[in-house]
Amino acid sequence: MAKRVAIVGTGQTYHKSKRLDVNGVELIHEAVARALEDTELTRDDIDLVIIGNMDHFEGINYVDMWSIDGSGGFMKPTIKLTTGGTTGSTLAIAGYHMVASGLFNKALVIGWEKNSESDTTAAINTAFDPIWDRLTFAGAIGALAVEASAYMDDYGITERDAARVVVRDRKNACNNPYAHLRKEVTIEEVLSSPMLCDPVKLLDMCPRSDGACAVIFASEDVAEKITDTPVWIWGTANRHLYSYINDVNFHGLQSLKNASMELYQKCGIKEPLKEIDVIELYQPYSFGGLLWLESMGLCKEGEAPKLVWDGVTDMDGELPVNPSGGVIATNPIGATGLIRCAEVARQMMGKAGEHQVPNVKIAISTGFGGCMWSDILLYGKDKPY
Amino acid sequence: MNKWLETVEPLVYESRIKVPYTWSVGEVGSRFLIELRDHKKIYGTRCPKCNIVYLPPRKTCSQCFFNLDEWVEVGPQGTLITYTLVHYESSMMPMKSPFAYGIILLDKANTGLVHLLDEVKSEEIKTGMRVEPVFKDERTGDIMDIRYFRPVR
Numbered sequence: 170m171a172k173r174v175a176i177v178g179t180g181q182t183y184h185k186s187k188r189l190d191v192n193g194v195e196l197i198h199e200a201v202a203r204a205l206e207d208t209e210l211t212r213d214d215i216d217l218v219i220i221g222n223m224d225h226f227e228g229i230n231y232v233d234m235w236s237i238d239g240s241g242g243f244m245k246p247t248i249k250l251t252t253g254g255t256t257g258s259t260l261a262i263a264g265y266h267m268v269a270s271g272l273f274n275k276a277l278v279i280g281w282e283k284n285s286e287s288d289t290t291a292a293i294n295t296a297f298d299p300i301w302d303r304l305t306f307a308g309a310i311g312a313l314a315v316e317a318s319a320y321m322d323d324y325g326i327t328e329r330d331a332a333r334v335v336v337r338d339r340k341n342a343c344n345n346p347y348a349h350l351r352k353e354v355t356i357e358e359v360l361s362s363p364m365l366c367d368p369v370k371l372l373d374m375c376p377r378s379d380g381a382c383a384v385i386f387a388s389e390d391v392a393e394k395i396t397d398t399p400v401w402i403w404g405t406a407n408r409h410l411y412s413y414i415n416d417v418n419f420h421g422l423q424s425l426k427n428a429s430m431e432l433y434q435k436c437g438i439k440e441p442l443k444e445i446d447v448i449e450l451y452q453p454y455s456f457g458g459l460l461w462l463e464s465m466g467l468c469k470e471g472e473a474p475k476l477v478w479d480g481v482t483d484m485d486g487e488l489p490v491n492p493s494g495g496v497i498a499t500n501p502i503g504a505t506g507l508i509r510c511a512e513v514a515r516q517m518m519g520k521a522g523e524h525q526v527p528n529v530k531i532a533i534s535t536g537f538g539g540c541m542w543s544d545i546l547l548y549g550k551d552k553p554y
Numbered sequence: 555m556n557k558w559l560e561t562v563e564p565l566v567y568e569s570r571i572k573v574p575y576t577w578s579v580g581e582v583g584s585r586f587l588i589e590l591r592d593h594k595k596i597y598g599t600r601c602p603k604c605n606i607v608y609l610p611p612r613k614t615c616s617q618c619f620f621n622l623d624e625w626v627e628v629g630p631q632g633t634l635i636t637y638t639l640v641h642y643e644s645s646m647m648p649m650k651s652p653f654a655y656g657i658i659l660l661d662k663a664n665t666g667l668v669h670l671l672d673e674v675k676s677e678e679i680k681t682g683m684r685v686e687p688v689f690k691d692e693r694t695g696d697i698m699d700i701r702y703f704r705p706v707r
């Protein structure tokens with residue numbers, strides 16, 4: 170029988186396009202120190218460290234070793250994970266699995282990236298098949314742009330619809346002191362920003378950031394002693410799709426659709442739009458903020474623009490999406506999925522400050538990456554059965 | 555092996571990964587390298603709790619996780635703790651082989667510095683020998699601003 174697991178504390182760094190004041194190890198330490206401070210635990214209380222990033226962004230291929238001074242992993246079991254864009258959400262799922270196993274009581278989970286240290290697109294291309302994908306495939310932006318094109322064609326979605334998502338997230342980011350881009354934008358500014366890969370323009374896309382995030386997972390044996398507001402993991406699901414970009418079915422995010430259905434079933438969610446109080450969506454570009462809501466079953470196919478235009482996903486709407494400002498505002502890639510998890514936890518603990526959504530009882534965070542892969546986690550204020 | 559494959563040369567796709575990097579040195583590392591570059595001085599950071607002087611300097615003590623902000627000038631002389639003679643060639647080597655490198659415990663430091671050894675015959679290198687740094691004339695702010703260590707004569 171698995172142990173029930175809760176998040177008991179979180180920490181994240183301030184994010185910038187270049188954090189020249191710290192090296193990678195020091196950046197990691199900044200997030201870890203905040204998470205320890207949040208829980209009033211010390212390094213000695215931690216019995217497992219799980220760390221992750223994308224090796225090729227910093228060109229360091231032994232991060233579990235190299236990061237010890239920052240992670241606090243000195244003479245502790247330490248594991249390194251990398252799964253592309255989903256790295257941060259994989260880390261959260263791994264923290265949950267390891268503590269649920271009953272073998273570890275308190276796991277410190279760390280995601281980080283210093284995207285300023287390399288050419289992000291060149292580095293991303295090294296993740297793809299050298300014989301079949303690399304020569305013809307225009308990095309992450311191109312892969313998302315072909316999804317957006319198919320979506321526009323399927324349902325008559327417009328670039329203006331997508332721009333409304335950006336306006337929402339950039340507005341929310343202004344209330345999050347840790348966010349990278351903290352300046353509101355208008356629909357006209359999004360539409361007139363430079364075209365990157367048709368129909369994806371500069372402001373439709375996430376930035377690349379330097380930053381780190383740390384989350385402490387604890388077992389039911391100790392969680393309530395550490396905090397009065399443990400955030401319980403009710404369930405997780407993940408789906409990996411293909412190796413090659415050409416194999417992907419671009420009509421809806423199939424991996425997210427499949428993972429969401431499994432998770433709702435496991436957690437007894439029947440009407441997600443009504444039952445879920447907040448979502449931190451791994452949304453690296455604006456069109457994903459529409460199409461992927463449909464894939465999560467929050468509305469019928471082609472109807473996400475109505476949901477977004479009606480304000481349902483705004484801060485004061487029925488289901489706020491990305492109160493933190495999301496990925497469109499902050500994107501240290503290996504940390505991005507874990508920041509979604511930390512932000513949901515802060516919402517449920519009532520620690521989200523200026524971007525607090527009132528009374529969050531059930532929440533979701535997601536991860537996206539690789540070849541259109543998805544992770545999804547569901548959290549509850551109440552202890553699961 | 556398939557019969558068809560025996561009639562041809564299997565293909566190998568030759569390419570290269572070329573991603574440029576700019577690694578942040580950070581506050582502590584920058585201070586160390588700027589002192590080295592501008593004043594030919596070598597500094598470590600000291601943990602007041604564990605009484606360890608770290609070289610290269612750290613911002614955090616790996617033993618106790620305490621933030622380190624006390625700077626201690628170390629060396630420049632030190633003691634060779636261990637060494638080896640490199641005889642093989644690789645594109646990543648700092649010098650043409652044969653050459654020697656070792657771990658040097660600079661005076662007042664508690665952790666060793668890895669560096670090259672030169673101006674010494676290989677058979678004269680001994681563990682425990684006293685060494686001193688030879689600095690570059692034109693320094694640029696990296697660890698090779700120390701060219702190598704040589705025996706104190």
Ligand SMILES: [Zn+2]
Pocket residue numbers: 601602603604605615616617618619620
């Ligand atoms: Zn110490």
